[in-house]
Amino acid sequence: MSWLDRILELGDPIILSEAPVPLAPEFIPEPLTGDQNCSEKWCGNTNGAECAYVARSGERCLSAWCPEHREIVEGRVYCRRHAGIVKALLLQNLEIKDGPELENRAASLCEWVANTINDEVSNMLTVVRIKKVDVALTSDDLSVAINGPPIEHIWNRGWKLVDHTGALLRVSIEVTEEKDGEVIASVNKEEVFRSTPPWVGEPHEASDRDRENFNSQLLSVISTAITFQSAQIPGLQA
Numbered sequence: 001m002s003w004l005d006r007i008l009e010l011g012d013p014i015i016l017s018e019a020p021v022p023l024a025p026e027f028i029p030e031p032l033t034g035d036q037n038c039s040e041k042w043c044g045n046t047n048g049a050e051c052a053y054v055a056r057s058g059e060r061c062l063s064a065w066c067p068e069h070r071e072i073v074e075g076r077v078y079c080r081r082h083a084g085i086v087k088a089l090l091l092q093n094l095e096i097k098d099g100p101e102l103e104n105r106a107a108s109l110c111e112w113v114a115n116t117i118n119d120e121v122s123n124m125l126t127v128v129r130i131k132k133v134d135v136a137l138t139s140d141d142l143s144v145a146i147n148g149p150p151i152e153h154i155w156n157r158g159w160k161l162v163d164h165t166g167a168l169l170r171v172s173i174e175v176t177e178e179k180d181g182e183v184i185a186s187v188n189k190e191e192v193f194r195s196t197p198p199w200v201g202e203p204h205e206a207s208d209r210d211r212e213n214f215n216s217q218l219l220s221v222i223s224t225a226i227t228f229q230s231a232q233i234p235g236l237q238a
């Protein structure tokens with residue numbers, strides 16, 4: 001019996017070549033550069049790859065991004081806006097195909113307003129938790145919840161005071177895809193503010209004063225609600 005017959009009889013695997021085994025198609029990484037003009041203003045790079053975002057309707061984002069201006073999520077190129085949306089969907093194990101329509105501003109408005117008031121809200125909650133060594137301040141990244149019927153896609157950002165029992169006080173900013181120009185603020189799930197910012201849907205640019213007025217009105221009601229709610233919570237009383 002030759003050595004080959006013997007191996008066949010024993011059923012050992014026969015390695016005929018050391019060539020690498022080709023990856024299954026789903027494991028082939030997408031090219032991270034392409035041949036398109038980068039969509040970033042003033043960027044002259046021509047090695048942009050298309051944003052991989054596909055909306056619920058199947059519509060694609062038509063922007064393209066060079067290595068300097070792209071964001072990569074799970075090995076795919078996205079524009080900054082859609083990278084944020086895709087990260088939020090993945091965080092909740094939602095399908096990327098469940099992302100909002102291209103022109104929907106719910107996620108970006110929610111993120112923008114939350115970023116604008118982040119320092120002030122964090123300061124307000126820090127004052128409440130002062131001297132409470134067992135109470136910590138945490139914040140929640142952009143996420144989406146699906147409620148209904150009727151179906152509502154609610155984008156939200158939040159800040160929380162937590163102790164060993166869980167959340168004691170939560171401030172949240174929400175924008176639904178269904179009314180994507182309206183900002184909702186809640187403190188411990190109680191709605192305290194619902195308004196459309198002056199720069200949404202207006203043909204003219206809102207002035208800085210308009211923006212400041214909107215933000216200060218929002219912060220004022222959040223501050224009042226935090227003071228009121230924290231007085232009811234045993235874990236936060238002096």
Ligand SMILES: [Zn+2]
Pocket residue numbers: 038039040043044045065066067068069
């Ligand atoms: Zn670029």
Ligand SMILES: [Zn+2]
Pocket residue numbers: 051052053061062063078079080081082
């Ligand atoms: Zn995009």
